[in-house]
Amino acid sequence: MQLLQNKLLPWLLLLFMAICFSFSYSHNQQLSIKYRQLEDDKQELIEIIDYKNNELLELGDQYHANEQKLIEQKNQLQAVDALNRQYQQQLEQLINENQQLLMWSDTDLPDVIKRLYTRPEIKGSEDYKNWMSSRNALLSPHE
Template identity: 35%
Template structure:
């Protein structure tokens, strides 16, 4: 009987080892599948990061371009303000040089002219009329 027991123990031990090897093999296959999924996730995250970096680069460049455009527009605005101020100073100088023109500019407008623009507010003299014309011909914001 000892021989029979030895054979049973031998086959039993072989069976147990086969089961252990099967379990280890399944565990390794599972780990490999998890690693493959992790590699896929890493690749996806790398792509997201590259896209984000590209977007940041594009937005940074747009910001620089917008800052340059803003600086140019501010410069143009300053030049326009200086031109308008210069024109107003020149107009006042011309008006003060000619006494008849000054007298005409400071007198009330004729009743017919005042009545023409009575809907737009009160216009009593040439300064009011100038303000009215400036307001009615004001430039619209280009962004609208």
């Protein structure tokens, strides 16, 4: 039995070591595969983070551009609002002026203006000459 043990024991040990080596090799292969997968995942995550970071930077730039446009539009709106107030004031002045003109047009013309309309009908240059000479005729030196 001793002999059997002496002959079998090295083979058993060798078999046990082969199994351990095989298990260790298989385990190392799995770890290597997992490590490569983790490295790939890590690289993919880095690329995703870079992509998202670039998107955030672009969004930040767009935000600042939109803020600038909003400020410009507010300034334009203020200018248009001031112009609108000015037009409204002019419109009110014209409405008031129109009412004053309507009231004035309902009144009688002054006598001086009425006399301008009391001239005879002039049909030619001779009529005009006679009318002009008969208006404010000067007294002759004898008179």
